[in-house]
Amino acid sequence: MKSFTYERAKTPAEAAGSVAKASGAKFLAGGTNLLDLMKLEIETPTHLVDVQDIGLDTIEKTKDGGLRIGALVTNTALASDQRIRRDYGVLSRAIVAGASGQLRNKATTAGNLLQRTRCPYFYDTNMACNKRQPGSGCAAIQGYSRQLGVIGTSDSCIATYPGDMAIALRVLDATIATVKPDGATRTIAMADFHRLPGDTPQFDTVLERGELITHVDLPRPIGGQHVYRKVRDRASYAFALVSVAAVIQPDGKVRAAFGGMAPKPWRVEAGEAGLHEDPAAAMETIFSGARPTEDNAFKIPLAQRALASAVAQTRS
Amino acid sequence: MEFKAPAETNLFDTAKIVGKSTPRIDGPLKTTGTAPYAYERHDVVANQAYGYVLGSAIAKGRITSMDVSEALAAPGVITVVTSPDSDIPGISSMNNARLFGGSEIAHYHQAIACVVAETFEQARSAAALIRTKYDREQGRFDFPALAPGAPLAKGRGGKPDEASLGDFDGAFAASAVKLDATYTTPDESHAMMEPHATIAAWEGDQLTLWTSNQMIAWGKKSMGEALGIDPENIRLDSPYIGGGFGGKLFIRADVLVAALAAKAAKRPVKVALQRPLMANNTTHRHATIQRIRIGAQTDGKITAIAHENWSGNINGEDGENGTLQTPVLYAGANRKTANYIATLDLPEGNAMRAPGEAPGHMALEVAMDELAEKLGIDPIELRIRNEPTSVPSKPEKRFSDRNLVRCLREGSQRFGWSDRQAEPGKVRDGQWLVGMGVAAGYRAAPTMKSAARVRLDGSGKVIVETDMTDIGTGSYTIIAQTAAETMGVSLDRVVVTLGDSRFPASSGSGGQWGAASSTAGVYAACVNLRRAIGEKMGFNGDDAVFADGRIRTGNQVVDLADAGSLSADGEITFGEFKRGYDVGTYAAHFAEVAVNAYTGEARIRRMLAVCDAGRILNPLSARSQVIGAMVMAAGAALMEELAVDKRFGLFINHDLAGYEVPVHADITRQDVVFLDTLDPIISPMKAKGVGELGICGPGAAIANAIYNATGVRVRDYPITLDKYFEKLPTIA
Numbered sequence A: 001m002k003s004f005t006y007e008r009a010k011t012p013a014e015a016a017g018s019v020a021k022a023s024g025a026k027f028l029a030g031g032t033n034l035l036d037l038m039k040l041e042i043e044t045p046t047h048l049v050d051v052q053d054i055g056l057d058t059i060e061k062t063k064d065g066g067l068r069i070g071a072l073v074t075n076t077a078l079a080s081d082q083r084i085r086r087d088y089g090v091l092s093r094a095i096v097a098g099a100s101g102q103l104r105n106k107a108t109t110a111g112n113l114l115q116r117t118r119c120p121y122f123y124d125t126n127m128a129c130n131k132r133q134p135g136s137g138c139a140a141i142q143g144y145s146r147q148l149g150v151i152g153t154s155d156s157c158i159a160t161y162p163g164d165m166a167i168a169l170r171v172l173d174a175t176i177a178t179v180k181p182d183g184a185t186r187t188i189a190m191a192d193f194h195r196l197p198g199d200t201p202q203f204d205t206v207l208e209r210g211e212l213i214t215h216v217d218l219p220r221p222i223g224g225q226h227v228y229r230k231v232r233d234r235a236s237y238a239f240a241l242v243s244v245a246a247v248i249q250p251d252g253k254v255r256a257a258f259g260g261m262a263p264k265p266w267r268v269e270a271g272e273a274g275l276h277e278d279p280a281a282a283m284e285t286i287f288s289g290a291r292p293t294e295d296n297a298f299k300i301p302l303a304q305r306a307l308a309s310a311v312a313q314t315r316s
Numbered sequence B: 001m002e003f004k005a006p007a008e009t010n011l012f013d014t015a016k017i018v019g020k021s022t023p024r025i026d027g028p029l030k031t032t033g034t035a036p037y038a039y040e041r042h043d044v045v046a047n048q049a050y051g052y053v054l055g056s057a058i059a060k061g062r063i064t065s066m067d068v069s070e071a072l073a074a075p076g077v078i079t080v081v082t083s084p085d086s087d088i089p090g091i092s093s094m095n096n097a098r099l100f101g102g103s104e105i106a107h108y109h110q111a112i113a114c115v116v117a118e119t120f121e122q123a124r125s126a127a128a129l130i131r132t133k134y135d136r137e138q139g140r141f142d143f144p145a146l147a148p149g150a151p152l153a154k155g156r157g158g159k160p161d162e163a164s165l166g167d168f169d170g171a172f173a174a175s176a177v178k179l180d181a182t183y184t185t186p187d188e189s190h191a192m193m194e195p196h197a198t199i200a201a202w203e204g205d206q207l208t209l210w211t212s213n214q215m216i217a218w219g220k221k222s223m224g225e226a227l228g229i230d231p232e233n234i235r236l237d238s239p240y241i242g243g244g245f246g247g248k249l250f251i252r253a254d255v256l257v258a259a260l261a262a263k264a265a266k267r268p269v270k271v272a273l274q275r276p277l278m279a280n281n282t283t284h285r286h287a288t289i290q291r292i293r294i295g296a297q298t299d300g301k302i303t304a305i306a307h308e309n310w311s312g313n314i315n316g317e318d319g320e321n322g323t324l325q326t327p328v329l330y331a332g333a334n335r336k337t338a339n340y341i342a343t344l345d346l347p348e349g350n351a352m353r354a355p356g357e358a359p360g361h362m363a364l365e366v367a368m369d370e371l372a373e374k375l376g377i378d379p380i381e382l383r384i385r386n387e388p389t390s391v392p393s394k395p396e397k398r399f400s401d402r403n404l405v406r407c408l409r410e411g412s413q414r415f416g417w418s419d420r421q422a423e424p425g426k427v428r429d430g431q432w433l434v435g436m437g438v439a440a441g442y443r444a445a446p447t448m449k450s451a452a453r454v455r456l457d458g459s460g461k462v463i464v465e466t467d468m469t470d471i472g473t474g475s476y477t478i479i480a481q482t483a484a485e486t487m488g489v490s491l492d493r494v495v496v497t498l499g500d501s502r503f504p505a506s507s508g509s510g511g512q513w514g515a516a517s518s519t520a521g522v523y524a525a526c527v528n529l530r531r532a533i534g535e536k537m538g539f540n541g542d543d544a545v546f547a548d549g550r551i552r553t554g555n556q557v558v559d560l561a562d563a564g565s566l567s568a569d570g571e572i573t574f575g576e577f578k579r580g581y582d583v584g585t586y587a588a589h590f591a592e593v594a595v596n597a598y599t600g601e602a603r604i605r606r607m608l609a610v611c612d613a614g615r616i617l618n619p620l621s622a623r624s625q626v627i628g629a630m631v632m633a634a635g636a637a638l639m640e641e642l643a644v645d646k647r648f649g650l651f652i653n654h655d656l657a658g659y660e661v662p663v664h665a666d667i668t669r670q671d672v673v674f675l676d677t678l679d680p681i682i683s684p685m686k687a688k689g690v691g692e693l694g695i696c697g698p699g700a701a702i703a704n705a706i707y708n709a710t711g712v713r714v715r716d717y718p719i720t721l722d723k724y725f726e727k728l729p730t731i732a
């Protein structure tokens, strides 16, 4: 870990301003991802702006019948909130499928969205990695890629976004509210929040320097049955090989977003429409253009089966 | 004391303390976090500095330059020790690869420097400032590609490691039913909770090492060799060990660099191997390829059996020999085993819990399941029909005590085996396909000479001192039970101190020999102490009755406290007569596994082990040993694999996020049953170890249950879902 300076901001604007001021500054929320990466010198911020005192730790009703989740709401608080459990079950289930109780107590909504990839080569600083060190190459592409992405990847990077919560937020059409250092605010759709790597895999999201997530907004509840199906090598405490966040309506219509497949939560609305009638054809549309490796080609048929398992679960 | 004839009736047969379930005497210290592990021994010596180990960035080649100037200038840094500047031997006769010293790089994450600083964080941060240049060479990293050309390993006395009896080829060709299958097991990591750790301090030429090591006497000798100094100037102390599983049988880089760093820093230095170094810097269980051929008559009688094994290692020696159980487990007049080893440039392979037998059972016991199906015979019945009367590969050799058939029958009944559907894929529970599997288990029960000192402190307390280790197994408690029983005192009057090389040398902990050997050594010392008490007080110590803190001889009764302070050493050695016997432990392992019909996720529903291991010294801790081993076997069957990057020559998933071991949610119900057997050939206690028996078989039982659930046979471990979900029966 490189030595760094530390401050605790009092307001969102102050936090954003502080990060913008110092080059190499970062926000610190629960620290469950950032501090691990700093210990390995995968992240080497020179200044940390701790946001735990800036508020933004409540879940409020919005005028249009949705919910506004503060960026600092912990994963545990979010997953156990009565309204979330009742109206957005897929979100609650996705969160509790991730990490462990201890981690979820500490982890925050914004931090969870911004957790970095779990590519094993990203974690070994002796290995070439364009995401960690732009331009150094990608050791994973010809290497051990069983966990890595099958779609949306590039010749520079085949890593996945590893999280669970964001997959559910994507299927719920959540939006992300931010404030920039100059005080300007904006709203980013979940669909646009994580970016595909292209030639610049070092940028995981569209956030700009110093841009602080203040909230995540959920639209009005959409009803239906909510399932989060996470497939992994052990029963708990592991990242998904493949996961699916699904909402199934009484008429059989399905919304589905997939995790473990791509650098972002993977949802293709155009393909989704056919999921209840011809799932195989719909899945072909959803994953058309996939470029799996030999190690991870299994993820595409597995995703289809995971979805079938999720749908079957709602029938029993 | 030489154990030179089978044990007769002795005081352990009427034992009041030995053989009773006894909570571990070190339990409260461990559950309250107050048992100090090596890295936490803050009070043993003042002024401890922190060392941080830097691992090589390449797997093969040499260091051409190391620039430590920036690191040395970093805040808090005291000194930097580098491998090219070190001229120690850096290896002992018990290591397969050099641990430190020189410019040659033999494997990834080989220790190349140790930065010493005032704080851990300073040392870690400075280590990243060392600039190292390498000449990279291409290494031999692709074991499956190299295996076919590998030569036979060196066996006993340097002879090629193969054996045969009768005419395997002829009998196999002529057999009515044949099985010929190849199985693979991956490289595995010990993944113990406590990484290797040491605090080193010099006083003149005297070196003290507070460390975490299973074999104190080996460690002391090895450290002498690796440092090039007289081992008599070295003291090792290792009272608590946070798991070893064979990974701490031999010294590793932590202890060597701690000693060098302490010398250079001129003050005590503590070093723990960082978790990301564990997979590639230390040892691992070697991957194997195993081909098994079995020929049988239609009644199930095996007529021919061959087991060939391939593994690889850094020096082309000391492989993982999966054939070890095959000469012993099943009858059959025509047999063959062969063990090949390739030379690799991957990190050093070495012992991990039941080396050889653990992966060996994962192949042989699946082959038996496959054979049973071909024959249309129940897999338990098939095993019973092939129960030998003497050692199958050496018919002149007898079994000391063998109750495998009882294990199988008892297990069958307890597990509800009769409910199993022989035809696979027939049991559905919602989305899940459910199956049952069985496997037999054999693990040798070796013994090693073992010494101890037993003292009376004048207050009636009995103090045991031996360099025996407790690697989480429960040694403290069984040793206390043995001393309490033999000296006739209650457990709370016994104080056990372990792991210090100043104490008499014990068997140490490894190869599941520790329990049987070390307790016998303590017994030998107690017998000597009883004699010494008798001499002092004027009676024959062998005839006196020691009970309830008193000594009764004739009609005289004295308090043990009256004997004052006395001390006796004793050592058990094991006589030649044992060579006529195969002394082993046996088990029947059962598993019920559910497999998701959509995704292939395999989830264990319950497991049972029925064990035959002689007298069980402490059923409570023995059970813990077996369930722990069953968990490890479940990991090996379902998820554990060090993933080899064949281009760069390393295990790339080198942390506990990438190398998955079972978590609580993977392990549901586990039952363990011990048969009430006694083995008079093993030791005066008639007791055998169980710590490795527990991992010999459950992996195969799980694999067989997955087959029974799904009808899909996966012969490449671990059985992860990607290997078979697309072959699962389609769901209606």
Ligand SMILES: Cc1cc2nc3c(=O)[nH]c(=O)nc-3n(C[C@H](O)[C@H](O)[C@H](O)COP(=O)(O)OP(=O)(O)OC[C@H]3O[C@@H](n4cnc5c(N)ncnc54)[C@H](O)[C@@H]3O)c2cc1C
Pocket: A026, A027, A028, A029, A030, A031, A032, A033, A034, A035, A036, A051, A071, A097, A098, A099, A100, A103, A106, A107, A108, A109, A110, A111, A112, A113, A114, A115, A162, A163, A164, A165, A211, A212, A213, A214, A237, A238, A239, A240, B657
């Ligand atoms: C052992 C382990 C297992 C795990 N398993 C899973 C799993 O199965 N599934 C899963 O989904 N996750 C898993 N995680 C990841 C976990 O969910 C994340 O570590 C956690 O959600 C991060 O939240 P945090 O608040 O601690 O973020 P931090 O570590 O504090 O921050 C993460 C990043 O977000 C930035 N940041 C934080 N807040 C803001 C803000 N308001 N605006 C802008 N930027 C911000 C920080 O600068 C940093 O770059 C696991 C983690 C661990 C350690």
Ligand code: SF4
Pocket: A117, A119, A120, A121, A122, A128, A129, A130, A131, A132, A137, A138, A139, A140, A141, A148, A156, A157, A158, A159, A201
């Ligand atoms: S896949 Fe991406 S994260 Fe992994 S090594 Fe390549 S560039 Fe780095």
